[in-house]
Amino acid sequence: MGHHHAHSNHHHSHADLKGRNLVISIFLNLLITVSQVVGGIISGSLSLLSDALHNFSDVLSLIISYIATILSRKEASANKTFGYKRAEIIAAFVNSSTLIIVAIILIKEAIERFLAPEEIESDLVIWLSLLGIVANGFSVLLLKKDSESNMNMKSAYLHLLTDMMASVAVLIGGLLMKYFQWFWVDPLLTLAIALYLIYMGWALLRDSTRVLMLFTPGSIEVRDIVDAIKKIKAVKNVHHVHIWQLNEDEVHLEAHIDFVNDIKLSEFDIILEEIEEELYHHHGINHVNIQPEFGKCDSKQIIVQD
Template sequence: MGHSHDHHGHHHHHHHIDPEAGDRQVAFAVAINLLLTVAQIIGGVVSGSIALIADAVHNFSDAISLVIAFFARKIARRPADARMTFGYGRAEMVAALVNYTTLIVISLYLAWEGIARLIDPPAIQGWTVVIVAGIALVIDLATALLTLRLSKESANIRAAFIHNLSDALGSLAVIVGGTLVILYDWRLVDPIITLMIAGYILYLAATEIGPVIRNLMLASPDGHDAEDLLEHIQEEEGVAAAHHLHLWQMTEHEAALQVHLVVSDPDWPAAMDIRNRVRAMLVAKGISHVTLEIERASEACPNAPLIGH
């Protein structure tokens, strides 16, 4: 059930990265982050450094965003069944939405912290904090690199990737700010860098969350215009009219369309020929799931809207 069309859509997208290999990379990234988190908590407790524990919390949030992404990938690959007739592909979009939302919250919190520190610059911390941030930066970059290739083709992994990137930037801020405070007592550098990073993360998350929300709202896929496709359908020979058109994104890389075709010719073989031509035209335009309902001109839906119901 559903297997025939379930797989043809995937080959040409993932030919350069095998899903299982991708899963291994994400799992490895999770493991690195969790190990670092545990190490930092132990170090923080032993040395009494709040900075270490704070950084551990950051890395833990990265690990969680990667865990969410990992399970979403697994779920998304399940074939369609009676409960989820469209398949599970949307799981990745739901995960991306969750991860971007938490990222927006984190960046707003960072901005708040930055402003608080502008008003009341903190006391000088020692080199320990800077060294910790250096170690964290290395791990964050390693994690980001593990998910870099996957992030280019998956909104889900991109959300987790930006989580890690934001953390790497945070570590960078601590290194630069901390060093300058220790050497020159420039206390405003740290909050200023923090604010800049918070702004940048907020910008990234806000621009990336848009397409995810559109996808969940069943918006028309990018690069396809519903009115334009409707025109092409109506221009096909033998099509008297078309209405009730729905165009949406099935998965991140597959578009779907359904429409009622009104056929001017009452002769059934001719109607089938028209249907096949319209389907071929739409598939050639990159729409993989096409559902057409055929009506005779004499008994078509009266005053039907062209798009939607």
């Protein structure tokens, strides 16, 4: 028994809007990637090629996010009782991982270019970086709202946001190379972009890993929940507690409760409703599964390794 707050029609129309925004962003980033690869080869700009590499990772991450959005709409079945609710979390994990992998590749390339600097055709760098700023800026605006409440969309949004900032950095570098011949700025900006990717990707990688590993959400204190349930007069002990996050909308709790007396099932239902209200309103837990016990000989530890 648990709380369910579903609005299926609204959910599907919102998912359709998310999907449309992702498709637009995919095509925009394909355009930027092809343009920057050609421009980077012609101009010899490492920062432009690194920006193109990141843009290509954007395309892949957006495709992954789009597939996850489609899968998350699928209904549960007998052999998939949770449906595909974890799809968007997996997408967030993959996308945050690729952010960090791309960053490591860029750091390696930047160090090599520092050791062997090359002259760069700056005019092409300037115009293509402007294209990246405009296209990525538009994509960022499309995904911003959904990124605030959805880990999958946040991972796609971060890819685009960091790429827009990278294009700004490339533009600045192109101007400095054009007017001051500071060609060392190119690998320096590449290194700065890479470090920023690691900074942005790490938090999302950590958060998505916590969900996939079934860790207790960081905002929840297990001891506080146990103490709250034990305040109910009929409850003797709360043990064997598991709390995990299925996705960004659902937090689950299962626990064994030892009762003072051998109560009726109808009495248990009343107590269960009280527990559900407490957990939902004060701890954000919306799916509760309680195993009632009386005089059972088992471990009474709060946390039990199954």
